[in-house]
Amino acid sequence: MNPLFYRFVNRPRGRRVHLPVLAILLLSTIVLAGCDLDAWREEYRGEDLIADRGFSAASFTGSYIAGATPLFNYVNYVEIADSAVYGDTTGLPTTPGSIYRLELVNLLPNGDFEGTAAAATPAGWTLDAVTFQGDETPGDAITGMSAYFDVTGTAAAYFDLRAGLLDLLVYPGTYHLNLRLRRATDVIRVNFDYGSLSASVLALNGINWQSDAVDASRPVEEFPNDTNIDVINIFPIEDDTEHYLYIGAPNDAAGVFGQQGHIDDVRIGRYDILPHVALSLGAAVSDGSLDILPGAYRFSVYVKSEIDSQVTPDTGNAFRPGQITLGINDSWDTTTMDDAAWSSSEWVQVSCEALLRSDDLAETDAVTLRLTVSSNENPMVGRILIAAPIFELVVQ
Numbered sequence: 001m002n003p004l005f006y007r008f009v010n011r012p013r014g015r016r017v018h019l020p021v022l023a024i025l026l027l028s029t030i031v032l033a034g035c036d037l038d039a040w041r042e043e044y045r046g047e048d049l050i051a052d053r054g055f056s057a058a059s060f061t062g063s064y065i066a067g068a069t070p071l072f073n074y075v076n077y078v079e080i081a082d083s084a085v086y087g088d089t090t091g092l093p094t095t096p097g098s099i100y101r102l103e104l105v106n107l108l109p110n111g112d113f114e115g116t117a118a119a120a121t122p123a124g125w126t127l128d129a130v131t132f133q134g135d136e137t138p139g140d141a142i143t144g145m146s147a148y149f150d151v152t153g154t155a156a157a158y159f160d161l162r163a164g165l166l167d168l169l170v171y172p173g174t175y176h177l178n179l180r181l182r183r184a185t186d187v188i189r190v191n192f193d194y195g196s197l198s199a200s201v202l203a204l205n206g207i208n209w210q211s212d213a214v215d216a217s218r219p220v221e222e223f224p225n226d227t228n229i230d231v232i233n234i235f236p237i238e239d240d241t242e243h244y245l246y247i248g249a250p251n252d253a254a255g256v257f258g259q260q261g262h263i264d265d266v267r268i269g270r271y272d273i274l275p276h277v278a279l280s281l282g283a284a285v286s287d288g289s290l291d292i293l294p295g296a297y298r299f300s301v302y303v304k305s306e307i308d309s310q311v312t313p314d315t316g317n318a319f320r321p322g323q324i325t326l327g328i329n330d331s332w333d334t335t336t337m338d339d340a341a342w343s344s345s346e347w348v349q350v351s352c353e354a355l356l357r358s359d360d361l362a363e364t365d366a367v368t369l370r371l372t373v374s375s376n377e378n379p380m381v382g383r384i385l386i387a388a389p390i391f392e393l394v395v396q
Contacts, residue, residue: 131148
């Protein structure tokens with residue numbers, strides 16, 4: 001059974017604007033009215049404008065939205081030449097070129113707890129009168145090794161984000177937290193900023209205790225009962241004070257509830273800069289290749305999930321994101337594994353489309369193609385395999 005999915009956003013984000021494909025095609029036809037359309041169609045039909053310019057999957061490089069490249073490298077993009085690592089080629093074109101791994105880094109070391117021994121305290125976590133330890137008991141643990149917690153009263157287990165995250169918690173900045181939870185009791189709290197009333201709070205419970213048991217100054221959300229829940233929370237870091245991820249409720253009346261359960265696959269990434277890889281193109285060329293004209297364009301890649309040996313629990317702190325986001329300039333489209341039915345054994349082509357106008361093409365970098373495993377709507381870290389990118393004019 002698929003786990004329930006919840007999302008809470010502390011800050012609003014802009015929405016994507018999509019033009020219907022039919023409207024895009026109509027506009028591109030109008031732009032090119034007066035030309036010899038039949039000759040134009042045949043010249044561009046099936047032409048990969050990236051290949052024409054000598055670009056390939058290797059040409060994509062790390063990039064970020066909203067500002068200069070940060071000091072920490074949030075995105076990894078490397079060629080995978082060993083079939084024992086990338087697995088099957090079913091579904092790929094006959095000559096796909098090189099295969100690459102696109103990964104957005106989990107900033108929380110040992111977020112899958114696979115580096116923790118059974119009954120041992122996970123590295124980086126501090127315990128305050130609480131049980132918080134590795135557990136791989138079948139039927140209890142979530143994936144491989146999980147972290148079991150048992151807290152009562154004001155007890156808590158907490159992780160110092162300022163000292164422990166790989167990027168040392170940049171400010172000002174906005175981050176996302178993803179985790180999986182299996183609870184044994186009705187109440188579990190996941191809080192940020194240990195000891196601060198401005199904390200972002202997620203409360204998962206099966207009874208309505210908010211009105212008489214929770215400090216009204218804290219933002220709280222209620223969840224229905226379930227045994228396996230995926231959680232996403234987006235949180236801002238606005239200063240250089242101490243910030244903690246903690247399990248428990250040490251500073252309000254909710255701490256009177258006993259809380260037991262497991263957490264696993266705890267992932268933290270940057271939300272505000274959307275790490276991705278990108279390739280920029282000019283509109284005109286001088287080597288005989290086809291220019292980029294005003295019209296509707298399609299950007300496609302083949303994607304496949306990592307094989308089991310390359311992700312948790314076999315490879316520590318490596319995750320399948322289950323989605324891919326493609327972008328042409330400011331137009332983005334996210335495709336999930338369920339949408340496109342790709343797997344760890346079969347490649348599937350996914351794509352996005354966008355209209356490029358004359359004003360767009362007047363810029364030096366007229367077109368920027370982007371790839372990431374995250375999105376504004378569903379922020380994520382993890383790794384996915386990429387092959388055979390294509391950029392083409394949509395010709396009917």
